[in-house]
Amino acid sequence: MNKEEFIQDYIANRLSVEEKARAEKLLQSDAELQELYEMHQEMTAAFKLSNDKALKKRLQTLDDNREEEVIPLSPQKNNFTVIKRIAVAAVFIVGAFFAINQFTGNGDVFDAYFEICPNTYLPVTRGTTSQDAQFEAFTLYESNAFQSAEIAFEKLLKNEENSSIRFYYAMSLMNQEKYELALNELxxxxxxxxxxxxxxxxxxxxxxxxxxxxxxxxxxLQKLQKLNSDYKQKEIMAILEKL
Known part of the structure; x- marks a missing residue:
């Protein structure tokens, strides 16, 4: 029996009912299999850590558990166990470091990917003095005067419904951190x-x-992929992998 593959199948829930029962019985009596199981559990836990506080707490828990465990092993097996523990610790630390330096929450994903949507609807030519209401609204938007742009776009929408204008109205709200109002519009x-x-x-x-x-x-995001597979392709794939 390949114990490594056996324990991987057990953790991944790929065993039959009979094989699962056998694995659970072996875990009570087979010290090496128990070591493999704990090693995989620790590796999995490492990649779930999301901040330094969680890392310290987890390391302390593992350390306490190791002190409580007393499994009689031969000197040769004990050396093998020490080597595995060192390997697990290395993977654990690297995995935790990786996790900590990745997004720690959905708010971080928002901050990482949010950027002001450029005006591509009615490009503003610098120096133009047109009094057109749309031109004025987009001039305010491009100047990052989002509160004034919000008012200007709202006036335009009262006169005539225009989905593109409503989109930039939502962007004006969003850039003022009026997220709920912006989301309702979107x-x-x-x-x-x-x-x-x-x-x-x-x-x-x-x-x-x-x-x-x-x-x-x-x-x-999945709907967006179907609608336009080229738009923000890499960003969408990166986010979906984390969800």
Whole structure:
């Protein structure tokens, strides 16, 4: 029996009912199999750690548990166990370091990927003095005067419904951290076929992540992939891997 593969199949729940019962019985009597099981459990735990506090707590717990464990082993097997423990510790520390330096929460994903959506609807030519209301609204938006842009876009929408204008109205809200208001606007656009549907899905997904609503965020990102497979392709794949 290949104990390494056997314990991996046990942890992955790939064994039959009979094999699982056998594995659990062996874990009570086979010290080497028990060592392998603990090693895999520790490796898995390492990659679930998300911050220094959790790392310290986990290391302390492992240390306490090791002091309490007394398993009589021959000198030769004991040396083998020490080597495995060192290997596990190395993997544990590297894994924990990796986890700590990755996103520690959905809010971090939002901060990492959020950026101001550029104005591609009505490009503003510097120096132009047009009094057109749309031109004025987008001039404010490009100047990062988002509160004034919000008011200007809202006035435009009162006169005429325009999905693209509503999108930039939502972006003006979002850039003021009025996330719930922005999300309400984007939710009305994600099922609308228009020029900025992909962008609406993207920013909506980011806000759902910020709100710790991973399931809806995942649905939005998957819908976006089907709608436009080229838009934010790498970013979407990276986020989906973490959900």
């Amino acid at each position: 939710n009305s656009l994600t099922n609308t076929t228009f020029e900025y549907q992909a962008e609406s899905l993207w920013y909506s997904a980011l806000m759902h992540l910020k709100n710790k609503n991973s399931a809806t965020a995942k649905e939005q």
